[in-house]
Amino acid sequence: MLRVLTWAAFLFAAFLFVLPVSSEGQARLPSPRGEATTQIGGAYNADGLYEGGWWIVVDYGRPILRGRENMFGSGPTYGDAFLLGAPIWRIGANISTRFYAGTDLMFGDQRLPAGEYSIFADLEEDEWTLIFSTWGVKQTFRETNPNALWGSYGYTDERDVLRATMSVETTPRAADQLIITFTNMTQQGGDFTIWFDDQLATVPFRMAR
Secondary structure, eight states: OOHHHHHHHHHHHHHHHHOOTTTTBBBOOSSOOOEEEEEOOEEOHHHHHHHHOEHHHHHEOOOOTTTTTOOSGGGGGGGGTTTTTTBOOOOOSSSSSEEEESEEEEETTEEEEEEEEEEEEEOOEEEEEEEEOOOOEEEEEOOOOOOBBBBBBOOOOOEEEEEEEEEEEEEEEOOOOEEEEEOOOOSSSSEEEEEEEEEEEEEEEEEOO
């Protein structure tokens, strides 16, 4: 009987980790990795080459709706569907979302030093709080590292570097896959933007002087 139960558990676990296969026959993650990048602070020279800029890069997992609707919900339970037992949202799927800034940035009157951070969001229906943290990243859920997180499980705020308020609006069109991008960009900055389902959150930032 124990052997039967062991095999049943093995088969169930194997089923959970089967990856969808693309038309090319290649396995794909259910929430593929994505990257958002931009450059600020530079300029084009007489030859049309961009010089002197600094990169901003975001690496994140991109969950897909797959027909689900009203994922964020409303009222006191707004955003709870993304937490799955975590205290705040990892802004994506799987490993923690990472934000790299090649130069100091300003979010309002707060300075974010150049470097690499894990970012999270505390979700409220009328506004989100974007959190930059020095928590490291676990590559697997079972990894043992007291200085790193898997997603946002185990998050606490003592490693927070900066918190910025994001404005949130409900859009008439839903983003089927999570989109993190940079909008309204100039040479000096723009808006950091997160769009998933019918919720669009933005926060302005600029290069620090």
